[in-house]
Amino acid sequence: MIKTIEGSRAIAEQAVYCEPEVVACYPITPSTHIAEELAKYYANGAIKKFIAVEAEFSAISALIGASAAGARTFSTTSGQGLLLMHEPLLAASGMRLPIVMVVANRAVSSPLNIWNDEQDTITQRDAGWIQLYAKNNQEAVDLVPIAFKVAEQAMLPAMVCLDGFILTHAVEQIDIIGKEDVKKFLPEFNPEIKLDPENPVSLGVYAGPAHYQDFRKDLEEGMQEAKKIISKEGENFGELFGKHYNLILAHKCEDAERIIVGIGSLVDNAIEVANELREKGEKVGVFHVRTFRPFPREEIRKELEGKIVGVIERDISLGASPPIYSEVSEAMQGTQTIISSFVGGLGGKTITRPIIRNAFEKLKQKNPVREWIS
Amino acid sequence: MTKSTNAHYYAPGHSGCPGCGPSNCMIQVTDAIGKDAIIVNATGCIEINSSLYPNSAWRLPYIHVLFENTASVAAGVSAALKAKGNNHTKVVVTAGDGATYDIGFGAVSGMFERNDDVLYICYDNELYANTGVQRSGATPYGAATTTSFVGKEVRGKQTQKKPIVEIAAMHRIPYAASASIAYPQDLKMKIEKALKHEGAKFITVNSPCCLGAGFDGSISIKVARLAVQSRLWFLFEYENDEFKLNFNPEQKLPVKEYLSLQKRFAHLNEKEIALIQKQADLNYGRIKKLCGIK
Numbered sequence: 001m002i003k004t005i006e007g008s009r010a011i012a013e014q015a016v017y018c019e020p021e022v023v024a025c026y027p028i029t030p031s032t033h034i035a036e037e038l039a040k041y042y043a044n045g046a047i048k049k050f051i052a053v054e055a056e057f058s059a060i061s062a063l064i065g066a067s068a069a070g071a072r073t074f075s076t077t078s079g080q081g082l083l084l085m086h087e088p089l090l091a092a093s094g095m096r097l098p099i100v101m102v103v104a105n106r107a108v109s110s111p112l113n114i115w116n117d118e119q120d121t122i123t124q125r126d127a128g129w130i131q132l133y134a135k136n137n138q139e140a141v142d143l144v145p146i147a148f149k150v151a152e153q154a155m156l157p158a159m160v161c162l163d164g165f166i167l168t169h170a171v172e173q174i175d176i177i178g179k180e181d182v183k184k185f186l187p188e189f190n191p192e193i194k195l196d197p198e199n200p201v202s203l204g205v206y207a208g209p210a211h212y213q214d215f216r217k218d219l220e221e222g223m224q225e226a227k228k229i230i231s232k233e234g235e236n237f238g239e240l241f242g243k244h245y246n247l248i249l250a251h252k253c254e255d256a257e258r259i260i261v262g263i264g265s266l267v268d269n270a271i272e273v274a275n276e277l278r279e280k281g282e283k284v285g286v287f288h289v290r291t292f293r294p295f296p297r298e299e300i301r302k303e304l305e306g307k308i309v310g311v312i313e314r315d316i317s318l319g320a321s322p323p324i325y326s327e328v329s330e331a332m333q334g335t336q337t338i339i340s341s342f343v344g345g346l347g348g349k350t351i352t353r354p355i356i357r358n359a360f361e362k363l364k365q366k367n368p369v370r371e372w373i374s
Numbered sequence: 375m376t377k378s379t380n381a382h383y384y385a386p387g388h389s390g391c392p393g394c395g396p397s398n399c400m401i402q403v404t405d406a407i408g409k410d411a412i413i414v415n416a417t418g419c420i421e422i423n424s425s426l427y428p429n430s431a432w433r434l435p436y437i438h439v440l441f442e443n444t445a446s447v448a449a450g451v452s453a454a455l456k457a458k459g460n461n462h463t464k465v466v467v468t469a470g471d472g473a474t475y476d477i478g479f480g481a482v483s484g485m486f487e488r489n490d491d492v493l494y495i496c497y498d499n500e501l502y503a504n505t506g507v508q509r510s511g512a513t514p515y516g517a518a519t520t521t522s523f524v525g526k527e528v529r530g531k532q533t534q535k536k537p538i539v540e541i542a543a544m545h546r547i548p549y550a551a552s553a554s555i556a557y558p559q560d561l562k563m564k565i566e567k568a569l570k571h572e573g574a575k576f577i578t579v580n581s582p583c584c585l586g587a588g589f590d591g592s593i594s595i596k597v598a599r600l601a602v603q604s605r606l607w608f609l610f611e612y613e614n615d616e617f618k619l620n621f622n623p624e625q626k627l628p629v630k631e632y633l634s635l636q637k638r639f640a641h642l643n644e645k646e647i648a649l650i651q652k653q654a655d656l657n658y659g660r661i662k663k664l665c666g667i668k
Contacts, residue, residue, distance in 0.1 A: 021457040022450060048457035051449055054484030061443035061481070065414065065450025068437050071457055073450075091439050195412045195435040195451060197463055204438040205425035 002175045007137040007167045010174040011076075011102055012037030014141045016046050017179040018148050018186055020074035020100075022066035024051040024059040028081040029114045030164035031104035035076055056081035060088040060099070067097040068203055070194035072148065075099070078164055079106030082120045086127070089157075093128025093219060095204050098151035098189075102144065104164040105264065107347040115348025116164040117314035118264055122292075122323050128219055130158035130226055131293040135249070135267040137167050137174050139290075142243055145177065149186050149233045154226040163265040165348070177241055185240055223294045230291055247296040249288035250303045252278065256285030258363040259304060261311045261328055263289050266351040270312070273356045284360055289324065300331040308338045308363045312356070312373070314345040325370075338366060344373035383409070388431035390423045393591020395581035395598065396497040397423065398555045400468060403495050403579070404434060406565040411464040412455075414448040416473035417441035419504045419583075420497065442477040444469045445485035448492040456491070464569060467494040471512035472502045474578070475536050479511075486545035489573040493565070496576070499583035500535070507586040511536045514606065515653060516646055517638045519586070524641045534653065540664070542576040543612035549575040551611035556580075556598035560609050560620055567613065580607045588637025600632040605658045606650075610665055619665040629654050 003010065012034050023042065025035035042050035049066075053059045056077050063073040077085065082103055092099055103121050107113040121131060132147060134140035140162040151158040162168065177185075193201055207215055230247055238244030251271050253259055260270045267288040274284045287303055289296065309332075311325040320326070325341035332339060342359050345351040355373050362369055383404035390397035396419055404413070415421050415438045424431035425438060439447045444467050452465040474482055474496040485492060501519050502508040509522035512535045518524045522531035542550040548571035553561040561579060568575035582598050584591040601607035602621065606629060609621040629651045633639040642650070662668075 022453045024450065024453075049453040051453055051488065051490075053446065053449075054480060054487070057443065058446035058449070058481050058484055061439065061446035062450030062453065064439050064443075065437065065447035065452075066454035066457075067450075068447075069412070069451045069454035069458075071454035073454075087440060088443060095439070195437055197410050197412065197435055200433060200435040202425055202430035202432050202436040202438075205427045205430065206422055206438070207427040211427050 001178060002173055004171060004173050006033065006169060006171045007140065007162070007174070008033030008169065009037050010137060010141050010176055011144060012041065014144045014176050015074050015102070016041045017177065017182045018145050019072065020047065021071035022049045022051065022063065023047050023074050024053050024062040025075055026053050026056045026059050026077070026081060028056065028078045030106060030168045031076045031078040031081070031102070033168065034102060034104065056084045057088065060085040060092065063099045064088060064092050064095065064097055067099050068095065068195050070191050072189040073099045074101070076102045076104065078104045079108055079114070079120045082124060083108060086124065089124055089127040089129060091204070092157045094215065096155040096222070097157060098155055099157040100144070100147045100151055101157070101159045102140070103159050103161045104168045105161055106164045113347040116166055117346045118161070119315045119346070121159065121161045122315040125293055125323065128156065128223065129293060130154065130156055132158065132160050132291055133263040133289065134160060134162040134167065135265055135288055137162070137170060137172060140167060141174055141176060142237065142245065145182055145186050146233055146237050146245060150226060150229050152189050153229050154222055156222055156226055161264070166265045181241070185237060227291070227294045227296065245290070247291040248299045248303070249290055251286040251288070253285035253287055253303045255283055256307060257283040258308045258310070258360055259285045259287050260356060260359060261287045261289065261304070261309055261324070262313065263292060263324065264314070266312060266314070266345065266356070269351065269353055270356050273353050273360065277360060295327055297331045300328060301335070304328070304332060304337055305335050306337060308366060310340040310342055310359050310363050312342045312344070312351060312359060314351070316343055338368050340368045341370045342373045349374050383433045384424070385431045385433055387429065388424045389426070390419070391585050391591055393584045393594040395555055395583055395594050396420055396470065396499055398594065399497040399579045399581040402555060402558055402561055403468065403565060406562045407464060407466055407569070409434070410462055411466050412437070412451055414444055414451060414465065414467045416444040416467070416469035416478060418470040418473055420468060420470070422504055441473055443481055444473055444478055445481040445492070445494065448494070449485050449488065449490040452491045465492045467492060469494070469496055471496060471498040471500060472510045475511035475538055483545065486542060486547050486574045486576070489547060491572050493568050493575045493577070496538070496578040497581040498578050499581050499586060501583060501586045503583045503586045512538070516642055516650055518641060519638065529641060529646070538578055539576070539610065539612065543617070546615070547574040547576060548572070549611070549613050551577045552608055553577055554580040554598050554602055554607060554609060556595045556602065557609060557621065564611060589635050593635065597632070597635055600627065600635070603627045604629045604632045605654045606632060608661050610661060617664045617666070619661060619667060622667070
C-alpha cells in the first residue's frame with residue numbers, strides 16, 4: 001500500500017510486518033524515530049518482546065541471545081551507537097546469527113556531529129555483517145524483508161543502511177508491503193541449531209589455534225555465498241512485488257564513457273545529473289554499490305571495465321585511500337580503467353547536483369584525481 | 375580410561391585446577407537447577423575450562439558471547455523464550471566477579487532494572503584468575519595480585535570489595551543473596567528460592583581460587599568455610615524487601631586464621647591484620663543492622 005509517510009516510520013512498519021519476535025533498541029539520533037515507532041507497535045501488541053536496553057551495546061547483545069534461542073530479531077541504531085556495538089557485531093557474525101538491523105547513517109565523534117555521512121557503517125565493514133545501502137526510502141523499506149530473507153538463509157547478520165535525516169526524516173510516498181504479502185516472501189524463522197534443553201548444544205565456544213582459522217574461513221565462504229542469495233532473493237522479491245533488486249545498480253553504464261560510483265542517497269542525485277547530461281549527448285552513467293558487504297567485485301569489474309570512473313564517498317580511512325575508492329580500484333586491477341576519488345559530504349554537508357556535475361566534468365580530463373569536494 | 379558419568383550437568387573432563395572453587399560452584403549450581411535451563415556464561419575461567427572446541431563440559435544448552443555482555447545476552451534469551459510461549463525454561467547466567475563487579479556492571483544493572491527473568495550466579499573468586507591473577511572490584515583489602523602488587527610504597531589492594539549483594543538488592547529485584555561453596559545446603563536452598571520468583575535474581579557464591587589466592591587445592595572448601603566463620607563473607611539474602619542473615623557464627627574466628635592460609639596475604643603485618651579485623655567487625659555490624667539483628 002502506498003502511504004505518505006516519514007522514512008523512519010515506514011521502515012518500522014515494514015519491519016513489524018516481517019514479524020520479529022524480539023526487538024531491542026536504544027535511542028540515538030537520527031535512528032530514534034524508528035525505535036520509537038517500534039516501541040509503539042510493542043505497546044499495541046504487534047511485537048512480542050521489545051527490550052528497552054541501557055545501551056546500544058546491550059541492544060545487540062540481547063539480540064545475540066534471542067537469535068541463539070531461535071527468535072527472529074531486529075534493531076536500529078546510528079553513529080556512536082553502532083561503534084559501541086562493535087565488539088558484539090563481530091561475535092554475532094562469528095556465531096552465524098541472522099540479526100537484522102537498520103542503521104541510519106551518521107558521522108562519528110570527534111567532533112560530535114549528529115548529521116549524515118557513512119563513516120559509521122563503513123568503519124564496521126570488517127565485522128562480518130552483510131551491508132546493504134539504500135539510495136532512497138523506498139529502497140530502504142524494501143531492503144528490510146530482503147535482509148531478513150538473505151540473513152536467515154546465509155546465516156549471517158545483515159544491516160540495511162540509509163542516510164540519516166536525508167532519508168530517515170523525509171516524508172514522501174512510500175509503498176509498504178502488507179503483513180500477509182510479506183508472508184509470501186519471507187517464511188518463518190526456524191534455525192536448525194538453537195539453545196534448547198531437549199537438545200543441548202554449546203554455542204560461542206572457545207577455539208584454539210588448531211580450529212579457530214577454520215571458523216573464520218567458513219565465515220568468509222558464507223559471506224561469498226551470500227552474494228548469490230542476495231541476487232536470488234532480490235529477483236524473487238521483484239517477481240512478487242514488481243520491484244527488482246540486485247547486488248548493484250548500474251544506471252546507463254553499458255555505453256557510458258564516464259561513470260560516477262557511490263552509495264546511499266547521493267546515488268539518486270547522481271542519476272538525475274546523469275540523465276540531464278545524457279540529454280545533452282554526454283555518455284555518462286551511475287553505479288550504485290548497493291551491497292558493500294559482500295563486496296560485488298565481479299559485477300563492478302564487469303560494469304566499469306575500460307571506463308573513466310569517479311568514486312564519490314562520504315567516509316575516509318585516515319592515513320590511507322578512501323575505502324570505497326580503494327576497494328573499487330582493487331576490483332579493477334589489471335584493467336585500463338581510470339579511477340578518481342572524491343571525498344566529501346561529511347557530517348551533514350550536502351553533495352549537491354552541481355558538485356556531482358563538476359565531478360563528471362573532472363572525469364573528462366582522463367588523468368585520475370584525488371580530491372576533497374564540497 | 376574412566377568413563378564420565380551423567381551424574382552432573384557440569385561434566386567431569388573440564389580443565390579446572392584440582393580443587394578449583396568456581397568449578398565446584400558450577401557443579402553445585404547446575405545440579406540444583408536441573409535439566410530445564412539455558413546457561414549464559416561470561417568470558418572467564420569457567421568458559422575457558424569448559425568449552426574448548428570440539429569438547430564441552432556442559433550437559434545443558436550453553437552460550438558464551440563476550441566478557442561484559444552476559445546479562446544482556448541472558449535478557450535476550452529470556453525474551454525469546456517468552457516470545458515463543460516457553461515460560462518454564464530457566465535462564466541462568468554464570469559469570470565471575472570480573473564480569474559482574476567490573477566490566478559487565480552496567481549491563482548487570484540494566485538487567486536488574488528491567489527485571490528480566492534471569493537467575494544471575496556470580497562465582498566470586500575475588501580476582502581475575504583467567505588472565506593471571508589481577509585485582510578486581512571483588513578483591514579484598516590487602517590482597518596481593520599481579521596488579522595490586524606488594525611493593526615498598528603500596529602493599530596489595532588498598533580498597534575494599536564492592537558490597538555487590540546490597541547493590542543488587544537496592545535495584546529492588548525479587549531475590550538477591552550471598553552464598554558459599556562450603557555451605558551446599560544453603561546454596562541449594564537459595565537457588566530453589568530464587569527460581570520461585572519471576573524476574574531478576576542474583577546470587578554471588580564465594581568460590582576461592584587456589585591458584586590465584588595461593589593455597590593447596592585440597593583445602594578450597596576449608597578456606598571458603600573460614601571466610602564465613604571469620605565474618606569476611608556472609609551468608610545472607612534479600613527477599614520481599616527484607617534482608618535475612620542465614621548463618622551467624624556465634625563464636626567468630628579471628629581473621630588471622632583465614633588470612634594465614636593464603637599466599638596473597640602472606641605479606642601482611644600485625645597492623646594490617648588488625649585493620650582487616652576491624653573492617654570485618656564493621657561489615658558484620660552493617661550486615662546485622664541490615665538484617666534486623668540486635
